[in-house]
Amino acid sequence: MNTQKNATSWLFEITPKNKFFSLNLKEVWQYRDLLFLFVKRDVITVYKQTVLGPLWYLIQPLFTSVTFTIIFNNVAGINTGTIPPFLFNLGGITVWNYFTACLTGTSDTFKSNAGIFGKVYFPRIITPLSIVISNLIKFGIQFFIFVAFFIFYYFQGANLSLNGLIIFFPLLIVIMGILGLGLGMLISSLVTKYRDFSHLIGFGIQLLMYLSAVMYPMELIKEKLPKFGWIVEYNPLAYIIETSRYLLLNVGNISIGGLIYTFIITVVVFFTGLLVFNRTEKSFIDTV
Amino acid sequence: MKDIILKAENISKQYRLGQVGTGTLSHDLNRWWHQIRGKENPYLKIGDTNDRSTKGQSDYVWALQDINFEVERGEVLGIIGKNGAGKSTLLKILSKVTAPTTGSIKSRGRIASLLEVGTGFHSEMTGRENIYLNGAILGMTKKEITSKLDEIIDFSGCQRYIDTPVKRYSSGMTVRLAFAVAAFLEPEILVIDEVLAVGDAEFQKKAIGKMQDISKGRGRTVLFVSHNMAAVKSLCTRGIVMEYGKVIFDDDIDRAVSYYLGGNGAERSNSKKINIDNELFNLKEIGLQNVGKSFDEPLVENEKIELFTNLVFHTDDTHRYHITYHLYNEQGESLFSFSNSSSDIQLKKGQNILKCIFPVNFFQSGNFSLTIFVIEDKRRSIFKENDIIHFTVIDGGRDLGVYMGREPGFIRPEFEWYLNE
Numbered sequence: 001m002n003t004q005k006n007a008t009s010w011l012f013e014i015t016p017k018n019k020f021f022s023l024n025l026k027e028v029w030q031y032r033d034l035l036f037l038f039v040k041r042d043v044i045t046v047y048k049q050t051v052l053g054p055l056w057y058l059i060q061p062l063f064t065s066v067t068f069t070i071i072f073n074n075v076a077g078i079n080t081g082t083i084p085p086f087l088f089n090l091g092g093i094t095v096w097n098y099f100t101a102c103l104t105g106t107s108d109t110f111k112s113n114a115g116i117f118g119k120v121y122f123p124r125i126i127t128p129l130s131i132v133i134s135n136l137i138k139f140g141i142q143f144f145i146f147v148a149f150f151i152f153y154y155f156q157g158a159n160l161s162l163n164g165l166i167i168f169f170p171l172l173i174v175i176m177g178i179l180g181l182g183l184g185m186l187i188s189s190l191v192t193k194y195r196d197f198s199h200l201i202g203f204g205i206q207l208l209m210y211l212s213a214v215m216y217p218m219e220l221i222k223e224k225l226p227k228f229g230w231i232v233e234y235n236p237l238a239y240i241i242e243t244s245r246y247l248l249l250n251v252g253n254i255s256i257g258g259l260i261y262t263f264i265i266t267v268v269v270f271f272t273g274l275l276v277f278n279r280t281e282k283s284f285i286d287t288v
Numbered sequence: 289m290k291d292i293i294l295k296a297e298n299i300s301k302q303y304r305l306g307q308v309g310t311g312t313l314s315h316d317l318n319r320w321w322h323q324i325r326g327k328e329n330p331y332l333k334i335g336d337t338n339d340r341s342t343k344g345q346s347d348y349v350w351a352l353q354d355i356n357f358e359v360e361r362g363e364v365l366g367i368i369g370k371n372g373a374g375k376s377t378l379l380k381i382l383s384k385v386t387a388p389t390t391g392s393i394k395s396r397g398r399i400a401s402l403l404e405v406g407t408g409f410h411s412e413m414t415g416r417e418n419i420y421l422n423g424a425i426l427g428m429t430k431k432e433i434t435s436k437l438d439e440i441i442d443f444s445g446c447q448r449y450i451d452t453p454v455k456r457y458s459s460g461m462t463v464r465l466a467f468a469v470a471a472f473l474e475p476e477i478l479v480i481d482e483v484l485a486v487g488d489a490e491f492q493k494k495a496i497g498k499m500q501d502i503s504k505g506r507g508r509t510v511l512f513v514s515h516n517m518a519a520v521k522s523l524c525t526r527g528i529v530m531e532y533g534k535v536i537f538d539d540d541i542d543r544a545v546s547y548y549l550g551g552n553g554a555e556r557s558n559s560k561k562i563n564i565d566n567e568l569f570n571l572k573e574i575g576l577q578n579v580g581k582s583f584d585e586p587l588v589e590n591e592k593i594e595l596f597t598n599l600v601f602h603t604d605d606t607h608r609y610h611i612t613y614h615l616y617n618e619q620g621e622s623l624f625s626f627s628n629s630s631s632d633i634q635l636k637k638g639q640n641i642l643k644c645i646f647p648v649n650f651f652q653s654g655n656f657s658l659t660i661f662v663i664e665d666k667r668r669s670i671f672k673e674n675d676i677i678h679f680t681v682i683d684g685g686r687d688l689g690v691y692m693g694r695e696p697g698f699i700r701p702e703f704e705w706y707l708n709e
Binding site for chain 2: 009010011012013014015016030031033034036037038040041044045048049115116117118119120121122193282283285286
């Protein structure tokens with residue numbers, strides 16, 4: 001085969017540390033079949049040996065939306081304008097769910113895969129990538145139920161209209177996926193050494209939801225809590241949720257400045273996450 | 289010119305003892321502070337050799353220290369050593385599961401590792417789905433797997449269950465399926481850790497045969513860690529012996545195994561000076577060796593073994609005395625007794641060097657001890673010394689494709705066989 005190669009040409013070298021940014025895209029591409037198979041595994045094994053099967057994907061957002069509608073709209077009286085409150089909540093929750101699924105899934109990468117990672121090598125980033133992709137499929141299914149209710153309310157005579165900018169909706173979801181992935185990679189790396197972060201993530205996500213304009217319009221918080229409204233304005237997720245509602249239901253505002261801010265934060269978080277992840281993957285098995 | 293496919297240079301690996309968490313943050317900060325000032329990591333200088341049984345000075349140990357070796361293309365390298373010698377750590381570094389603390393490994397070929405069969409099997413998925421998943425984890429593409437799927441299923445012998453979830457499999461079937469996937473990997477370098485310890489005799493045969501195919505037939509380079517010396521001897525061409533994280537011996541496999549089993553070159557000898565003197569006799573020395581070898585070499589099972597007893601009689605009526613031995617296994621159970629009274633050999637006044645030869649493959653590999661008796665008039669025992677000598681018989685090389693495990697029992701006598709008489 002390559003016996004003629006001279007003494008200096010090595011195929012690869014195993015060294016103590018990765019280079020600063022060494023996302024080896026070529027290697028990831030070589031393992032694309034594994035990525036695909038992981039996604040397949042994640043999707044098909046979720047509803048094995050259940051009666052309701054993939055319906056479970058739909059039950060959770062539906063029931064959460066009903067609860068939110070009762071608590072926040074009927075009891076607390078949050079005004080969603082012309083939009084039926086249930087549809088308003090369903091939209092927010094569907095989008096928010098994708099982010100939390102990405103974040104919680106990827107933030108556990110090293111800990112929950114220690115068994116496999118300790119035995120065999122493949123580019124570790126395949127695992128969080130597969131989580132983001134398989135959750136995208138789940139999101140697709142959940143989005144379908146949103147569309148169904150949209151049509152239902154439309155024929156009920158609710159005042160619904162689509163925004164022309166809806167073509168940018170997929171881009172928004174991709175940005176959110178990348179943000180979840182970046183944050184997840186960052187946290188998963190920290191969890192290997194400091195378990196504190198896995199405790200933080202559990203209730204942190206709960207709190208974050210209340211700051212992300214999921215069940216209220218962004219306008220409302222600024223109006224009712226002028227002192228604390230700025231917190232929400234610094235949350236990139238709030239812009240994503242607000243914008244997706246703007247695109248899907250034509251309510252609220254679109255803030256170009258906010259979106260640029262979100263985009264920058266996403267890029268920074270993603271590359272920080274990638275950097276830390278790369279540094280961790282080489283020897284996390286000794287500390288996990 | 290030698291065709292080096294893999295080269296390890298100064299590989300070291302440091303581990304921290306105790307609980308990670310206590311003081312981790314302060315050490316991390318200290319390390320980082322040294323790093324930004326451009327200084328060396330302060331914790332790299334300290335550390336003891338990794339001897340599990342002694343109390344160390346430091347919280348850090350070196351699981352591997354300055355490992356250097358080269359592997360030629362097509363070589364089958366056996367890595368042997370006691371538990372905790374660093375074999376598995378070395379394999380983990382070779383298979384990129386963890387990074388070395390210092391040093392580097394250079395390779396000219398794709399490395400695939402089999403540190404455990406069935407990595408990533410998902411119990412809810414069918415055998416077929418798991419073949420794809422496991423194959424992909426091990427680095428195969430979907431196309432490669434599809435082209436070998438029939439062979440894999442055939443090799444595993446699980447045709448009937450192939451579309452059943454793996455959780456319904458017996459543990460043996462899971463292992464068979466997993467090994468089948470691994471056996472069809474085609475990397476230039478294959479790293480294998482103890483996978484032969486699983487499965488029944490028939491499957492072990494198959495597995496060893498397949499590994500022989502891989503290494504001999506297709507010139508693949510294999511690095512093999514096992515405690516099964518019979519398997520190591522039969523498969524490997526070269527061996528390195530590790531102890532406390534260092535390579536202490538590197539030679540052809542027979543010598544490496546002998547070195548390892550012979551107590552790592554310590555003055556181990558199968559002979560023992562006794563010097564028990566009484567008015568009747570002086571028992572000077574007792575020893576065992578393979579015919580044609582010396583007392584210093586380990587006893588192998590597949591060669592004749594001779595037992596020497598050096599005894600000086602002070603009396604003239606030596607014809608009244610016989611020597612009897614009892615053989616014990618390592619659990620202290622007596623196996624049988626034997627004596628020169630069954631032969632027509634008579635001891636003489638003065639020095640007697642009594643020799644008893646055991647046939648080839650009489651002992652099974654294991655530890656034994658002898659108790660010696662001096663018998664008077666075939667009736668009375670007038671002298672007894674318990675456990676006068678301990679000795680170890682080790683595996684010899686076996687033919688490839690035969691069972692590599694240990695047969696039951698402690699001896700393996702040959703009987704006469706007849707057919708249709």
